[in-house]
Amino acid sequence: MIPVIGLAIGVIAGLVFQPTVPTDLQPYLPIAIVAALDAVVGALRALGERRFDDRVFVVSFISNVVIAAFMVYLGDQLGVGSQLSTGVVVVLGIRIFANAAAIRRRIFHA
């Protein structure tokens, strides 16, 4: 219940303040969002399997975001920023799909 309220507050704040992304953050924000989505989908799966743990979620969320951003930063420094971003997005996408498939199997038994 509380997380749903947090979600609503976040969306409303984004719509109301309409901030522009700072230029320094611009390359990292999309990847960070995908990484955070991965963490959220994993949490949903754990919730479905009744083994959700707040601490694990918080740690995985933050570490996902930080590591994804760091990889993009590293790629930029090495001159392979776009390729590495693509790689990170592909890996995170695969994980999101896998977790979504697990949730689907649990809910629909299919």
Next chain:
Amino acid sequence: MPEPRTDDRPKRSPFKVSVSQLVVAALIGGLAFAITVQVRDDDTDDYSGVRGDDLVELLKSLDSANERLNGQIDDLTDTRNGLLSSTQRSQKAQKQAKQRAEQLAILAGSVGASGPGIEVVVQDPNQQIDAAAILDAVEELRDAGAEVIAINGVARVVAQTYFLDDADQIRVGGREIKRPYRIEVIGDASGLAEAVRFPGGLVDSLENRGASVIVTKKDKITITALADVKSPEYARPTS
């Protein structure tokens, strides 16, 4: 990603607020905020995700398009300037032609005219004034600078107008003129008046024939009588 945990912890009541729940809520809220911001930002900035090579290509194509459009602008500006100057020229020519047409229309008597001038009223009780005398009067008035002449308000006197004695009447340009004769003249009023009153001039010669002449200066004379304009049957312009 949360790793699976094997320990079975007692399930908490969903309505009991704990710190960790608040942290989870804050994280999800932050994620929602970031997604919203990023989505809105994508709407405004289409090139942030484009790679450098593509950007260079894009820039090149924009440059060439820019060059092409600049050339088009130059061409069209030239065309516009040409059209403007030709329009101005033709407007000028049209204005001159209109002015000339007005001058000629007044000379030919095909339009009415108004302006300062004099009115000469000739009372002729003895019927001594004939066409030749009227013609003399017209000639004198022309000599004095008359620009437009009309007699009795019906006969406009122009270059083609003829004067004719016809059975106790005078015909001017085919129109019958009845006594008293009223000659309206547009021109320099004081100059005309002096010229007709000059000893041995118009007034004298008419009064010698037993007529009485009244000359009135007027600030504005309006002549509406028109001459019959015939287009020349034989004469052609040489230019």
